Amino acid sequence: MSILDQLYEKAKKDPQKVAFPEAANEKMMQAAYECGRDGYIIPVLVGSGEELKELAVSRGYDPSVFTIVDINEETYKNELIEKYVALPGTLLKAKALGRRMTDPLYYAMVMQAVDEADVTFAGIDNTTGDVLLAGQMIIGMKPGISTISSIGLCDIPGYEGSEGSLLAVGDSAVCTNPNPEQLASIAISACDTVAALLDWEPRCAMVCYSTLGSGNGELIDKVTEALKIAQEARPDLAIDGEFQLDAAIVPEVAKKKVNRESKVAGRANVVIWPDLNVGNVAVKLIQQFGHADAYGPMLQGFNKVVCDCSRGSPVSEIKGNVVISAVRAAGQKK
Numbered sequence: 378m379s380i381l382d383q384l385y386e387k388a389k390k391d392p393q394k395v396a397f398p399e400a401a402n403e404k405m406m407q408a409a410y411e412c413g414r415d416g417y418i419i420p421v422l423v424g425s426g427e428e429l430k431e432l433a434v435s436r437g438y439d440p441s442v443f444t445i446v447d448i449n450e451e452t453y454k455n456e457l458i459e460k461y462v463a464l465p466g467t468l469l470k471a472k473a474l475g476r477r478m479t480d481p482l483y484y485a486m487v488m489q490a491v492d493e494a495d496v497t498f499a500g501i502d503n504t505t506g507d508v509l510l511a512g513q514m515i516i517g518m519k520p521g522i523s524t525i526s527s528i529g530l531c532d533i534p535g536y537e538g539s540e541g542s543l544l545a546v547g548d549s550a551v552c553t554n555p556n557p558e559q560l561a562s563i564a565i566s567a568c569d570t571v572a573a574l575l576d577w578e579p580r581c582a583m584v585c586y587s588t589l590g591s592g593n594g595e596l597i598d599k600v601t602e603a604l605k606i607a608q609e610a611r612p613d614l615a616i617d618g619e620f621q622l623d624a625a626i627v628p629e630v631a632k633k634k635v636n637r638e639s640k641v642a643g644r645a646n647v648v649i650w651p652d653l654n655v656g657n658v659a660v661k662l663i664q665q666f667g668h669a670d671a672y673g674p675m676l677q678g679f680n681k682v683v684c685d686c687s688r689g690s691p692v693s694e695i696k697g698n699v700v701i702s703a704v705r706a707a708g709q710k711k
Contacts, residue, residue: 380532380543381672381697384574384704388417393703394444396421396494398481399502400429406436408695413442418703421446421494423485448484457484460491468514477515482507486515489681495706498699500686505551508685512676519566521610522678524559527551528567528647529673530574530701531663538626539580539644545571546648546663549656550674560603561610564649566677568614571647573708574675574701582625582645583607583618585655588634591621600651617641622648672701682706 395412399405400422410433413420422429426447433440448454454475462471467490469477477483482503488494497516499508509525518525528547536542547567552559560583568579583604587597600619607616617639623630624642631643650656663669675698676683684702686695 385417385700388700388703391707392416392418393495393706394419394421395496395498395699395703396423396485396488398423398485398499400424401432402501404692404695405501408692408699410438410442412696412699417700423481424448448481454478457487457491461487482511483515486511490515496682496684496702498684498702501688505685508683512679512683516679516681516683518678519680522566523562524552524555525676525678526563526566527674527676528570529660529671531669531671533663533667533669540577540646544648545646546660548653549660553653557599557602557606561606564607564616565611567647567649570675570677574705577646579614579647580641580645581616581647581649582620582641583649584622584625585619585651586621587619588621588624596651615640672697675701
């Protein structure tokens with residue numbers, strides 16, 4: 378059974394409410410319908426109620442599979458606003474929030490913020506910037522996290538790592554040139570993500586072109602400073618480095634290069650790149666030459682699970698990311 382099949386089964390055991398603010402989009406509605414029909418999620422369509430009902434029927438879907446939330450219905454909207462402005466640390470007052478909620482993206486996130494939904498799933502019609510801005514404004518950042526980032530899960534044929542053929546990597550999509558504080562946040566977020574999604578005990582390696590001082594330069598200084606920050610902030614997590622990639626994931630290499638005790642060296646299941654340049658190239662190399670399936674990127678750093686899928690995603694990929702997001706949300710509640 379593939380990792381994605383395992384996650385589908387996991388989602389079915391504890392279906393989460395997933396809000397779809399782009400539900401009128403044909404691909405998004407199909408993905409929401411099929412995931413809801415098959416019991417993986419509880420799909421919540423957010424938008425113009427009448428339009429969404431008409432579209433569902435015209436596309437041959439059973440409307441009873443969906444919960445449809447009409448953004449033009451004032452009573453429920455006012456209830457959401459009242460609950461939201463009562464939350465500690467919110468940025469918007471009632472009137473300003475009401476104006477924002479004419480956009481289904483913001484409406485869905487307000488629902489999520491007050492626990493009326495578990496996930497906001499977007500990205501087909503909204504840009505990544507739209508999703509990130511709304512998420513930061515409405516959902517907010519996790520305590521102690523300084524940046525939004527992403528993590529991906531690679532299933533690499535022939536790779537025999539500490540988690541079989543699986544390796545989590547980040548950030549390969551969002552944070553261009555993280556400073557030490559941001560890089561530490563990426564590592565911490567990545568550990569929390571894989572723990573919630575996969576029930577792993579994270580072993581996180583911060584990698585670059587040096588292993589424990591074998592090289593020098595500004596990038597290495599950044600990685601070692603980030604490592605120090607991450608270890609001080611979350612001593613409960615196994616985060617270590619700086620390692621070259623082979624020292625991080627190959628036990629035989631770790632024995633030669635890492636001359637001290639390490640829970641991570643040679644056994645890392647999470648790899649943190651020093652910047653987006655390295656991360657983006659690395660993932661494409663893994664995909665092209667390692668023939669890997671790469672799931673994600675999964676946004677991390679928000680208080681709750683927000684997903685920004687690729688605008689070119691086929692329905693099958695959207696469904697996979699919906700299920701991954703739902704499993705993450707369920708895992709965060711534990």
